[in-house]
Amino acid sequence: MRIINQKPSRSLALFLGLLPFVALVVTYAIASHYRRLDNPADKLLPSIEQMMGTFYRYAFVPDRRSGDLLLLTDTIDSLLRLGAGIAIATLLALIVGIAIGFIPVVRSALAPFLASFSLIPPITVLPILFIIFGLGEVSKIALIVFGTAPIMMRSTAQAVMDIPREMIIKAETLGASVWQMLLRLVVPQTMPKLISAIRLALVPGWIFLISAEAIASTSGLGYRIFLVRRYLAMDVILPYVVWITLLAFLIDRLLLALSIKIFPWRHLEGESL
């Protein structure tokens, strides 16, 4: 049988899926082992046990100076910033994006501006944000908003414009006002795509969060890894990178599950008809 027609069984698929992860860990363990044979105090590739020990300390042993559980406070601070930034960007996408997509006058007024605005590399605005808002929370959240809102607004506007004209006309013939069309047709049809937009925006969202924290912060996941970089503390950095990745993965899955739960009709399409 041709390879394109060979479907792996469930257990084989699981095994194949795990394989690259296991391979990465094993490769790391071997490389680390040989480096430490040469120099038992090697900092670049610490052993997995050492990293787990450090991670445990960050997670469960209160910091000697502040008395905080560092991993917990770092995670909470970072997620609050990311959450606030993405929430504001989502709100902007809902209001501005839908207005641009649905109302031609607003589209004429704002679409060219938004198209130009979204081309500004967000990180270049960071000094401006620091000057205007200072080094506190506002400028970090503003950077995330700046980096994610324009693309979210544009994709939301596009999602509204992708609603077949026939449906809008049908709603008009059923006596709907513009407001009612927004509530019952445009927003419900756009929401699943908005959730997809959030999932995509979280990728640059994390980048801007970590960047802002690296440059000016006294807490957060990005702050921590750039702080310990000075001591070549790979035993902190590597577990933190894995932890950040895990958080990003969980948030993504959560949003997908949410979408399936709230918008079952969207996920029915194509499966059964």
Next chain:
Amino acid sequence: MSQNDTIISVKNVAKFYDQVPVLERVNISVERGTFCTIVGASGCGKSTFLRMLLSQELPTRGEILLDGEKLPDEPTADRGIVFQKYSVFPHLTVKGNLLLSQEFEQAPMSGKLYGNAKTIALEKIDETLEKIGLSAARDKFPSQLSGGMQQRLAIAQALLKEPKILLLDEPFGALDPGIRLDMHELLLSLWEDLNMTIFMVTHDLNEAFKLGTRMLVFDKIRHDPHAPNAFGATITYDLNIASCSQSNAQDAEMYFAKSPNSTEET
């Protein structure tokens, strides 16, 4: 029938796209209760004509009167529509689709009914659900229904708003022949029950004869070989099918076949 029974009158309507005429000199008046079928070759403006009745497009010249008054410039609740595709809302269940027009009417701010008002509204659609045979599927989403069921839902949804005229744009074009026959029966019984005025664009000549009481044929009558776009189409035949018996339909088809440019490709 008397003069004041006219529901639609079209006066010297023309439609141009970028100075290219698509329709010209369209003049008809249609009486209340007519089932008007519209046929013609592709690109002969029959769908354009329907879209002008809907105000989805506006005539370049001339005017269309509904009950003696000029049509508004946008689609409104006095004209119902069923398209071939995208005719129901995919994010609402069968029940939700049918409730929508009542919700628009009764809840201007929220657009949604709750509690007691919803119960009453649901009772009103029960009979409709029964009639279109979708009682068992009331909680399903359109994508879980067959094409025929979706179109039945679309027709019922449009009729619940009780429009003055119902416009159908090739509503059965994507359905299997067997399903089409069922749809014909449903449509005819609804038309008789409600004493509706219906305009229906179709590709299928037999369908047009079977369902219609009046058939409009759109075609180009003037041709300039050096400038194929110089002239638009107009109504070339206006057949009163109700007055001829079923056997006469055969004659009409013969007569129809003699038209200068064949109007049917199939």
